[in-house]
Amino acid sequence: MRLLYSLLTLVPCCLLVSAKSLSGNKVLVVLDDIATKDQYSIFFNSLTDRGFSLTFNGATDSSLSLIQYDERSFDHLVLFSPDTKKYGGSLTAATLVDFTNKGGNVLVASSSNVSPVIQQFAAQVGIDFDDQGTSVIDHFQYNDTSAHTVIASNHFTPLTAILSPNVRQGAPVLFNGVGHLTSPHLYTTAILKAGPTAYSYETKENVIVDDDITLIGSEIALVSSHQALNNARVTFSGSLDLFSDRFATSPVKVHGSEQKYVKSGNEAFFNELSQWTFQEKGVLKAVNVKHHKVGEEEFPGWYRINDQIVYEIELSEYFNDQWHPYVAPDVQLEAIMLDPYVRVTLNQTQNQSPSSTKYVGLVGLPDVYGVYTLQVNYKRHGLSYVVEKDVVPIRPYRHNEYPRFLTVAYPYYASSGSMLVGFIVFSAVWLYNRDAGAPKKKTN
Ligand SMILES: *[C@@H]1O[C@H](CO)[C@@H](O)[C@H](O)[C@H]1NC(C)=O
Ligand SMILES: *[C@@H]1O[C@H](CO)[C@@H](O)[C@H](O)[C@H]1NC(C)=O
Numbered sequence: 001m002r003l004l005y006s007l008l009t010l011v012p013c014c015l016l017v018s019a020k021s022l023s024g025n026k027v028l029v030v031l032d033d034i035a036t037k038d039q040y041s042i043f044f045n046s047l048t049d050r051g052f053s054l055t056f057n058g059a060t061d062s063s064l065s066l067i068q069y070d071e072r073s074f075d076h077l078v079l080f081s082p083d084t085k086k087y088g089g090s091l092t093a094a095t096l097v098d099f100t101n102k103g104g105n106v107l108v109a110s111s112s113n114v115s116p117v118i119q120q121f122a123a124q125v126g127i128d129f130d131d132q133g134t135s136v137i138d139h140f141q142y143n144d145t146s147a148h149t150v151i152a153s154n155h156f157t158p159l160t161a162i163l164s165p166n167v168r169q170g171a172p173v174l175f176n177g178v179g180h181l182t183s184p185h186l187y188t189t190a191i192l193k194a195g196p197t198a199y200s201y202e203t204k205e206n207v208i209v210d211d212d213i214t215l216i217g218s219e220i221a222l223v224s225s226h227q228a229l230n231n232a233r234v235t236f237s238g239s240l241d242l243f244s245d246r247f248a249t250s251p252v253k254v255h256g257s258e259q260k261y262v263k264s265g266n267e268a269f270f271n272e273l274s275q276w277t278f279q280e281k282g283v284l285k286a287v288n289v290k291h292h293k294v295g296e297e298e299f300p301g302w303y304r305i306n307d308q309i310v311y312e313i314e315l316s317e318y319f320n321d322q323w324h325p326y327v328a329p330d331v332q333l334e335a336i337m338l339d340p341y342v343r344v345t346l347n348q349t350q351n352q353s354p355s356s357t358k359y360v361g362l363v364g365l366p367d368v369y370g371v372y373t374l375q376v377n378y379k380r381h382g383l384s385y386v387v388e389k390d391v392v393p394i395r396p397y398r399h400n401e402y403p404r405f406l407t408v409a410y411p412y413y414a415s416s417g418s419m420l421v422g423f424i425v426f427s428a429v430w431l432y433n434r435d436a437g438a439p440k441k442k443t444n
Pocket of ligand 1: 144174246250251
């Protein structure tokens with residue numbers, strides 16, 4: 001009885017701790033000094049509350065192991081160790097790349113002491129940190145420090161899939177650390193940028209510094225993210241302090257007013273940032289992908305050139321622990337044989353399911369036969385990528401599938417008919433006519 005009771009009480013708590021992340025709940029947290037973990041308690045508690053199980057490790061700990069027997073030992077990595085030059089175990093930039101290639105998500109926080117490992121890892125995904133020792137400085141959007149290195153920024157990404165409107169219109173986020181540049185391609189997104197009055201400069205005292213300012217204004221990214229082709233997400237923040245309790249509970253000046261202070265936006269920001277990085281939102285999936293000829297139900301294994309086909313795909317987006325219908329006006333289908341021969345935008349149909357939106361296209365296949373790939377290649381910033389491919393052969397008409405009599409060919413039919421008739425008439429005339437002037441054969 002007692003056992004049953006304890007089992008019954010266990011069940012709800014097991015349900016409670018089930019992870020909301022779609023890619024597992026094992027998180028490895030790497031800190032420069034494991035004793036500093038209490039400085040980030042708000043952040044770590046929010047992860048634990050969301051069902052993650054955290055393992056803390058010192059950065060120089062020799063037991064540090066991300067990948068064992070070619071398998072990830074963790075689903076996510078929080079790398080809060082900007083000062084460590086050389087990691088324990090065999091953690092290098094290459095290991096981190098390998099970890100993301102195996103589908104692991106990584107959240108990296110740096111500081112002005114940006115470690116070479118972090119710099120190299122960032123360079124692998126198109127994020128270019130400024131030199132060691134530099135800080136982002138802003139003499140207009142700062143938070144009462146002498147060097148103006150604690151800056152407040154509210155230049156958020158407009159992507160709702162990453163940050164909700166509440167965060168984007170909320171209080172500015174406090175930041176103290178190094179800036180970076182992001183290459184402007186599809187896979188990398190700047191999530192928080194510096195204001196137009198910011199610049200990045202060496203801040204060490206009594207050091208002769210190179211006078212060139214490399215990064216200025218709103219080109220400076222403070223927090224950016226890279227989503228790899230396997231949908232693993234890697235987020236870089238130039239500031240570790242951004243995640244600290246001190247910054248999360250600090251007041252921040254309201255923009256445009258001298259004396260009004262509000263609580264900083266850091267807590268809401270890092271919560272949504274980690275939700276996005278750890279696949280708790282902004283995840284798309286395709287379900288029920290099918291195609292067939294108009295008027296049929298099943299794909300017959302091949303199509304013929306110029307066939308009319310119906311292509312259907314349903315898209316779902318994951319957030320708030322559930323799959324929701326994903327609505328967009330720009331879902332396209334392509335029929336590709338080296339080049340796209342057909343590219344059409346699919347029409348959204350009325351929702352039939354509470355968790356997905358159905359898109360349908362009526363597509364005329366091209367006039368060229370060959371082996372085609374029918375694909376929906378949907379890649380948008382802030383959302384995981386959907387790539388649905390299907391290889392279909394498209395064959396030409398068979399000889400007996402062409403129309404028998406063509407209207408345009410009637411002159412030819414008529415000419416061969418008249419030729420035939422002319423030949424018969426000529427032969428008859430030639431056979432049964434006697435030349436009047438020819439000498440008569442003598443008959444005995
Ligand atoms: C920001 O400024 C306020 C007001 O001066 C101060 O109370 C707070 O500690 C500062 N925060 C940080 C992180 O420096
Ligand atoms: C989408 O709907 C419009 C209007 O009904 C139609 O003209 C168009 O051909 C449809 N597109 C596809 C790909 O079916």
